[in-house]
Amino acid sequence: MIEVPHPLGAERLVRELDWNLLRTFVVLARSHSVTEAAERLSLKQPTVSSALKRLENRLGKKLIDRKPGHFELTEAGELLLKEAVEIQGSILRLGTLMRDVADEVRGHVEIAMASHVVCPLFDETLRQFHEAHPAATLSINISASKDALEAVLARRASVAVCLVRNRNPKLEYSRLFREFFGFFCGPTHPLFGLEGLTKRDLAGQSAVSFVTDRLEDALRPVTLMRADVDLVDRVVGTSANLEEVRRMIIAGLGVGPLPVHVVKRDLEDGLLWRLPPYENLPAIDVHVVWNPNAKMNRAETALLEMLLAGIGRTPIGGRTYL
Structure with missing residues (x-):
C-alpha cells in the first residue's frame, strides 16, 4: 500500500x-x-x-x-x-488578454461550431462584427456538439454554436435558431423519385445518421422519428459532421436525417429525395453557449453581445427555419 x-x-x-x-x-x-x-x-x-x-x-x-x-x-x-x-485554458488565453490591453480592437474570437450551421442571423452578426471591428480576427472550428461544449467549458473557445441535450450549470445558453429534420435518400436508393410514399415504405430500410442520434443525446427527437418509421436498428454509417452524413445518404448507404432548410438546393439539383414523414417533424434547437467565468477579451465580448442582441430583437418565428 x-x-x-x-x-x-x-x-x-x-x-x-x-x-x-x-x-x-x-x-x-x-x-x-x-x-x-x-x-x-x-x-x-x-x-x-x-x-x-x-x-x-x-x-x-x-x-x-x-x-x-x-x-x-x-x-x-x-x-x-x-x-x-x-486552468490550462485560462493560461493559454493570457497572451490574448494582455495583447488586448494595448489594442482594444485586436482581439481574437474562437468559435466552436457544429457542422453546417445555416442561420442568416448568425451570418449577419459576423458581417456587423467585422464592419465594427475590422482589426479583430475570427476562427471557426467545426466539431461535434459535445466537443464544442467541452471547448467552451475548458476556455479553449470563446463561444459554441451547437446542439444541447443536458445543460451544464457552469455554462450559459441562448437559443439561436430552430430547425426541423426530415428523412432523405440518394439517387441510387430504391425509394428515390417515388411519389406517394408513406412511413410504411421506410420499414426495414438501412439507415445512416449522426453520432448524437441516440435516446440519451441531442438528437433524441430524430431517434424517435427513426423508430416511428421502423428503420432498422442497425445504423450502417454515422458521423458528427453533417456534410459526411449527407455524403453517405447521397452515396446510397441508407435513409438518413438532415435539416430540411439546409438541403433545399440538393433537392432542386436531384442529389436528394425527400421521404416521409412530411408533417410533425422533430424540432431541433441550436444554441449559442458561453462560459460566464471566462475572462473574455474585448472582441469576444463584442461578438457575444451582438449575437445576444440579435437574438433578443428577433422573435423565435424569425429564427425558425423549415
Whole structure:
C-alpha cells in the first residue's frame, strides 16, 4: 500500500503548487502509461514519474492507479483533471488578454461550431462584427456538439454554436435558431423519385445518421422519428459532421436525417429525395453557449453581445427555419 503524506493547507498549496506539475498531469491523464506521457512531453520516464509523485505528495491524494497492465485515474485524479484543464485554458488565453490591453480592437474570437450551421442571423452578426471591428480576427472550428461544449467549458473557445441535450450549470445558453429534420435518400436508393410514399415504405430500410442520434443525446427527437418509421436498428454509417452524413445518404448507404432548410438546393439539383414523414417533424434547437467565468477579451465580448442582441430583437418565428 502506498502511503501519501498529509496534503498541504489551501494557502500553502496556492503558493507552492507548480503549474508544470499540473501540465504534466494533464498529459499523463490523457495517456495510457507513464512511458507514453514521457514521449509526448519529450521527457525521460523517471522525470515524469517523479513529477507525478511530487504532485501526489503535495495534494495528499493518489491520482493514478498504476499496476502492471493497468493505468487509470482515481476519483481524485478525475476531479483534478477537470480543474487542471480549466486552468490550462485560462493560461493559454493570457497572451490574448494582455495583447488586448494595448489594442482594444485586436482581439481574437474562437468559435466552436457544429457542422453546417445555416442561420442568416448568425451570418449577419459576423458581417456587423467585422464592419465594427475590422482589426479583430475570427476562427471557426467545426466539431461535434459535445466537443464544442467541452471547448467552451475548458476556455479553449470563446463561444459554441451547437446542439444541447443536458445543460451544464457552469455554462450559459441562448437559443439561436430552430430547425426541423426530415428523412432523405440518394439517387441510387430504391425509394428515390417515388411519389406517394408513406412511413410504411421506410420499414426495414438501412439507415445512416449522426453520432448524437441516440435516446440519451441531442438528437433524441430524430431517434424517435427513426423508430416511428421502423428503420432498422442497425445504423450502417454515422458521423458528427453533417456534410459526411449527407455524403453517405447521397452515396446510397441508407435513409438518413438532415435539416430540411439546409438541403433545399440538393433537392432542386436531384442529389436528394425527400421521404416521409412530411408533417410533425422533430424540432431541433441550436444554441449559442458561453462560459460566464471566462475572462473574455474585448472582441469576444463584442461578438457575444451582438449575437445576444440579435437574438433578443428577433422573435423565435424569425429564427425558425423549415
